[in-house]
Amino acid sequence: MQLHEIKKNVESLDNKFDALVGSLDLPQRHETIERLNAETLADGFWSNQRAAQVVINELNVNRTLVNEYEAIKDALVSINETYEMIRLESDEDLLALYEEEYLSLATIFEAFEIKVLLSDKYDNNNAIIEIHPGAGGTESHDFAAMLYRMYTRYIERKDFKIEVMDYLAGEEAGIKSVVFKVSGPLAYGYFKSEKGVHRLVRISPFDGSGRRHTSFAAVSVTPEISNVELEIPDSDIIMETHRATGAGGQHINKTDSAVRLIHKPTGITAGSQSGRSQHANRDEAMALLKARVLLMMEEAHIAELDKITGVKSAIEWGSQIRSYVLHPYTLVKDTRTNYEEGNAEKVLDGELDNFIYRYLSMGEK
Known part of the structure; x- marks a missing residue:
């Protein structure tokens, strides 16, 4: 890059950084860190491990944001000093250093920007993700398995943890349904962009005639909400039990311990x-059910406000959000942001950050 081009990019980053600082609310962040740190030192803090982990996650998120803010501020000072040195003494080595500093800063800033954008009510919670194939039999079951693999690879990249809560294998291949929990800082914030209907176009490996097929799968994303203040009468719940199964359809225990709850x-x-x-599975399912019912109530409230104000909600539940085309060309396109990538294999291997970043940035506009 030329000197003037790098300088222009640095100025753009500097302006975006200044704009983000207001959203960051540093004084409040420092107060939150002090308060949460005091909680971790209190007697009996670990007596409720789930609640304690929520506090630890929130503390880590705030510390990371403050530390990254300081690192970017220092990097901006350093890169501007390098520019001043180039102005005084034109040097190829200094220009190379200037470009290197800019590229490093741009990468750090993008990750920082995403974290600042993840400031909604439940963004710091763990995420419960559910994948259900649409009509289409084995082909759609296989697409559900492809999405599951894509998310597990993304989880590995983020150093999150995954726990499979419910798994039902397809008869021939793929998945009939899967529910899994993703644990880690800002897990729900990252995964909320995946909520909706996904579409696959390809030559089906299950079609002997080699025809092109279109398949759909629905992805549901719910934040894990601890200690939900919501009472659901037993009379409003139907409980079904079945034998738990793992990948490949094999039974993973000999009793009907798996539980499915239906809110009538x-x-x-x-x-x-x-x-x-x-019993343990019923408790886990009940916590998830309460969280989903609570979210539905909140969404119903938002819909009612939409009617009053005439404002359309940002998220269209159940709408198609992304297409994965593998034939006759390769393309992955997000229909909400219009962002697309030609390397579908890379995306299906878990490289989702660009799609998530565009979605989060769109929400700020």
């Missing part, structure tokens, strides 16, 4: 098979 008034369902007993 809304039709909302939640299941779990990760616990060692039916």
Whole structure:
């Protein structure tokens, strides 16, 4: 890059950084860090490990944001000093250093910007993800498995943890349904962009005639909400049990310990098979069911406000959000942001950050 081009890019980053600082609210961040740190030192902090982990996650998120803010501020000072040196003494080595500093700063800033954008109510919570194939039999079941693999690879890249809560294999291949929990800082914030219907176009490996098929799969993303203040009467719940299964359809225990709960008034369902007993799975499923019912109530409130104000909600539930085309060309396109990438294999291997970044940036506009 030429000197003037790098300088222009640095100025753009500097302006965006200044704009983000207001959203960051540093004084409040420092107060939050002090308060949470004091909580971790209190007697009995680890007596409720789930609640303690929520506090630890929030503390880590705030510390990371403050540390990255300081690092970017220092990097901007350093890169501007390098520019002043180039103005005084034109040197190829200094120009190469200037470009190197800019590229490093741009990478760090993009990651920082995403974290600042992840400031909604539940963004710092763990995420419960559910994948269901659409009509189409084995082909759509295989697409659901492709999405599951894509997310597990992304989880590995983010150094998150995954716990399979419910798994139902397809008869011939793929997945009939899967529910899994993703644990880590800002897990829900990152994964909320995946909520909606995904579409695959390819030559089906299950079609002997080599025809092109279009398949769909729905992805549901719910934040894990601890200690939900919501009472659901037993009379409003239907409980179904079945034998837990793993990948390939094999039974993973000899009793009907897996649990599926149905909330009769809304039709909302939640299941779990990760616990060692039916009781443990019912508790896990109930916590998820309460979170989903609570979110539905909040969304109903937003919809009511939409009617009053005439404002359209940002998210269209159940709409197609992304297409993965593998034939006759390769392309992955997000229909909400219009962002696209030609290397579909890379995306299906878990490289989702660009899609997530565009979605989060769109929400700020």
